[in-house]
Amino acid sequence: MISVMFFCSSILCIILDYSLMLEYELLSVNSCMIMMTILLDWMSFLFMSFVLFISSMVIYYSEEYMSGDLNLNRFIMLVCMFVLSMMMLIISPNLISILLGWDGLGLVSYCLVIYYQNVKSYNAGMITALSNRIGDVALLMAIAWMMNYGSWNYIYYLEFMKDDKIMFYISILVILAAMTKSAQIPFSSWLPAAMAAPTPVSSLVHSSTLVTAGVYLLIRFSSGISLLLMYFLLFISTLTMFMAGLGANFEYDLKKIIALSTLSQLGLMMSILSLGEMKLAFFHLLTHALFKALLFMCAGCMIHNLLNCQDIRFMGGLVSLMPLTCSFFFISNMALCGLPFLSGFYSKDLILEIISMDMLNMYIYIIYFISTGLTVSYTFRLIYYVLMGLNNFISLSSVSDLGYTMLKGMSGLILFVIMGGSMLMWLMFSTPYLICLPNLMKFMTLFVIIMGMWIGLEMSKFSLHYKLKSFMNIQLTYFFSNMWNMPFISTYGVNFFPLMLGNLVYKNIDQGWSEYYGSQGIFNNLKSMSMMFQLFYKNNFKVYLIMMVIWLMFLFMYI
Known part of the structure; x- marks a missing residue:
């Protein structure tokens, strides 16, 4: 209900071009006033409605997924705290009140990652917490630098202080904070490690909370970031996008493949943001939230039915055993690939066409299209392993579509995965974009997708797989699947x-x-x-x- 209310408020704000800022003075130190500030505009309302809707579906879903758990109430409370921290972050245009939500996300994410109490979870929780701690410290330093302006409401200073030296330092710190939260290189290794959390948490974390916090902060901050920093961010984020797409093609853990897919999409959002397309980054953030939440929920359903087996080599032929879940899984995967008229298509196709139109340099153009091809490649590899062929785990005949509560939770999202993109497109862009490109560049996306599809299906076939292994040797395969040795650097290093x-x-x-x-x-x-x-x-x-x-x-x- 609150989600629908926020959504209607967002539409109203868009139509009336209306935004509301509420300020409450907490403390006054010399000339610096610590204000509790709330910014309510179309962007915060829209994002909050999405977060609330997805989290309500996830909580409903986890009622059955976590049914055997003795501490279900504790789990639900943690998830609610997580969502509240995200709300605090969304509505804050003030660095101090942002820190409450930012730190809340970091702390609660640690509690959720170590929820299944074992050594692997503790290690994953520690790397998650410590990686995010770097960003928290950067944000604290940015608060100290903002004292030069006499107020922490950064939203007042972004435009006209863009070329100021102090704003340059603050921007560096904010970008560092956003890079740790959104897991850009070199802080990427915590994202797959955080898969130690229960699947409903992964669904929430990877769609609309935690990892999107960094992107959202940069969307709010984008008008104050200098050109030099934008270029730096563009390079790092395109590299992250490419690295994650490549790594997912060599991974066998179902949840980790989807986690790397999130990392790839985060790189995409960051890179289009650093090209100055703030609205487009926000658009992709919302459409991605829808299909990624559903993707994780389907994966959770499969893992739950296969008695907690996550290795895709043990799956296969699930489409005949759990048809409805597999239909949802296939649709959300197609949305991720950008199949026409599903939600992902509207944002991804627009991003690629704007890249073709911008034509910053050849490196950016090539890496964007290769990363898109890799996305399609690992998606079809996943579909081949999970949905097609014979079941490699046939002794477990308990696999079925009987989790009605889980199915209802997923059904709530499927309509938005199919229609959400077009709906948002009509809402956010009052005048449609008309992009004129040469035929070759216009069909480049289609060509790359077909190539990716072919490579993904070929890579799944065992003969080619072993040929690849012998050709690339085992070290190189490990190098790619281990995210260019980043987990070793960030743990052993x-x-x-x-x-x-x-x-x-x-x-x-x-x-x-x-x-x-x-x-x-x-x-x-x-x-x-x-x-x-x-x-x-x-x-x-x-x-x-x-x-x-x-x-x-x-x-x-x-x-």
């Missing part, structure tokens, strides 16, 4: 070497020379001296007599 150095220091200095010359050495010296003095003290009469005898001997010798 910041963990293994300092621990090894600590061990060396402990053995050689703490337990070595500092013990010899330090505490133990001083203790042994004092002890031996004390024992010697004690010997003298106990035998002082004998010592006195011996000294006297020696003195008398000397006396007789020299007289």
